[in-house]
Amino acid sequence: MCEKLEFNEKYKAFTEVLHREVQTFEQCEEDVVQALAIVADDLKLGKVKYELDAPVSKIRPHGEHRVGKLFDNQKGAYGKAKHQVFVLPDGGTMTFSVYPCEDVDYSKEEQDTQQILLKEIYIQFSRVMMQGLLRGVLLTDMATGVANPEAFMQFIGKQLATGQIHTYTVFFFNVHNFKYVNKIFPYEEGDVILRNYAGMVDKMLLDDEIVARLGGDNFVALVKNERSEIILSKLQNLRLYHRTEIKEKEFVFGATIGVGKLEDIRAPRDVMARASIAYQAARQKGSGTVAFYSTEIQNKIMEAQGIIASFLPALEAHEFVVYYQPKVDVNTNKICGAEALVRWMHEGRLIPPVQFIPQLEREGSVCRLDYYVLEETCRFIRKRLDEGKKVPCISVNFSRRHLEEDYLVKKIVNVIGKYGIDHGYIEIELTESEDFQNYEIMSEIVDGLRSEGIATSIDDFGTGYSSLNMIKKVDLNVIKIDKSFIPMETEYPGKETDMVMFVSIVDLVRKLGKKTIAEGVETKEQLRYLRQVGCDIVQGYVFDKPMPESEFEVRLEQGYKDEE
Structure with missing residues (x-):
């Protein structure tokens, strides 16, 4: 057969x-x-x-x-x-x-x-x-099992072709504080948790909706307009329980989310552009927040991108100018130091830091700017010394982004060494970190600088989440108290509380053998109060505004100054 x-x-x-x-x-x-x-x-x-x-x-x-x-x-x-x-x-x-x-x-x-x-x-x-x-x-992200970017773009193309794209809302989201997972579980378990997280999000969606992983803990999703609010709510409070033989933990994940409606979309790339713009706006608001796309937000993001694109050419052209704001001894009214601050002179216009520092901070270029300011400060000090003139210790701000940098202390020492000045003329001013785990890194940096004879201070003390832990674990020379803690002279609700807190901070720092600087001091009344409670140094408009190098040199020769 x-x-x-x-x-x-x-x-x-x-x-x-x-x-x-x-x-x-x-x-x-x-x-x-x-x-x-x-x-x-x-x-x-x-x-x-x-x-x-x-x-x-x-x-x-x-x-x-x-x-x-x-x-x-x-x-x-x-x-x-x-x-x-x-x-x-x-x-x-x-x-x-x-x-x-x-x-x-x-x-x-x-x-x-x-x-x-x-x-x-x-x-x-x-x-x-x-x-x-x-x-x-x-078409699948193999690490999580959800769609990959190519599948997502194909889905968008299909909705465009059928005229249905306007019925969708796009979400661009980053899992909030997912790095905490790898502090609890090993990295291989973190991969499992990320996969389970993606699977939970995928199960929220209907057959005609999609979620895709873009990389890391970044995702993008298209959901029906009528379901956007409920999906948004779930993404902000997603509970995931994970258990191993050794330990178990329930995580509550939020997300930083950019949201965009999809009217007037003509090409798949327009969807991703709208989602990305909304997400960048959410990041600027802060981790774990939500932002909705608008043309106004788009214009602001484009302006920020323009700043980032212009940064390197501006740095090479020395458009960034260092200003100096004196630090004044409370008891003698004499200059005892200064802080180097940066301004951007672009196309004949002086751009204040608030308009470019946050963008450079997020993008990471701020680290190059910090080194530029350090070098300009060292050049200024060298010039003064060569002229036989006195110069105080000048502090230079270093972003918390430097905590991610290798050989930071060595790089700082190399810049100072290039100009052959004593290390005591430079103080490195760090910003209080919100991440408790960064204290160990910060402590290593501070100890390394101290061993090189370089003083350190902390900026904006009191604005972080764990200020007391920070001064306990990091052996700084100077604590700079944020101006929000200085009681105003007028009466207002909570003034007594502010006064108690401020006095307690000053007293604590003094007992720890460190100096205190009060920044943002504007009035004689505030100055008198600071003298009364024993604050060591003030910095603010009550004495001086930040000033260009030429004016600062005149101010150094003057030395003593009455408060304004």
Whole structure:
């Protein structure tokens, strides 16, 4: 029978139908049904069923289980089934169950023929499945199991083509404080938690919605307009429980989220641009916040991007100018130091720091600017010394972004050494970190600078989350108290509390053997109060505004100055 089937017209028709080009498993199944119907009589088939059982894997995030019927002669009476099992390339099995017509006993030749045809059927199923899996792999982020950017853009293209894009809202979100996970669990467990997080977000969505991973812990999603509020709420408070043999923890994840409606979208890139602009606006508001796209926000973001694009050419052209604000001894009214501050002279206009420092801070270029200011300050000190003039210790601000930098102390020492000045002329002013874990890094930096004879101070003390822990763990020389803690001379609710807190801070810092600087001091009344409570140094408009180098030199020669 095998030779007869191999060369007859029915077998040719069988192979032609079986091997038609198809894209999906369902289409392949339909062709197998048609192909078997052609040869069923010759093979004495009563019924043929299959069962597919594939395990969970990275390429099959949910595994796969299918059962189906490929042929049935509808006579209702069948012989005993014979089972043929094939092992799938990625694990699991595909089992075919062949029931003969009633009272038929297959010969060895007939069984061999069935096996040959079933293997052909399996190969076709396997080919279609692997093509589908390959397409899935190409469109899936393998680390999390959700869509990748290419799949996301294809989805957008489909909604544009069908005129449905305006019915969607786009979300660009970063999981808030996900780095905390890796402080609780090893990195491999962090990967599992990220995958579970992505899976939970994916389960929130409908079949006609999508979430994709952009990289790291950044995601983007398209959801229906009418569901945007509920999805936004869930993303801000997603609870995930994780357990290992050693420990267990429930995480409550928020997110920094940019949200955009999608009216007037003409191209897929417009969706991503709108999402990115909204997300950047959310980041500027602060971690864990939400921002909605608007043309006004877009203009501000474009302005910020313009600043970043102009930064390096401006730095090379020495458009950044160092100003100096004196620090004055409270008891003598004499200059005892200064702070180097930067201004940007661009196209004849002086740009204040508030308009460019935050953008450079977020983008990371602020580190290069800090070194530039340090070098300009050292150059100024060298010039004064060469002229035989006195110069006080000048503090230079270093962003918290430097905590991520290798060999920071060595780089600072190299800049100072380039100008051959004593290390005591420079003080490095750090900004209080909001991250408790950074205290260890900051402490190493402070100790390293101290060993080189370079003093350190902390800026904006009191504005962070763990100020007391910071001064406990980091051995700074000077504590600069934020101006928000200085009680105003007018009466206002909470003034007594402010006074108690300020006096307590000054007293604590003094007992720790450190000096205190009050910044932002503007009035004589505030100055008198600072003298009364024992603050060491003041900095503010009550004595001096920040001034260019030439004016600062005049001020240094003056030395003493009455308060304004």
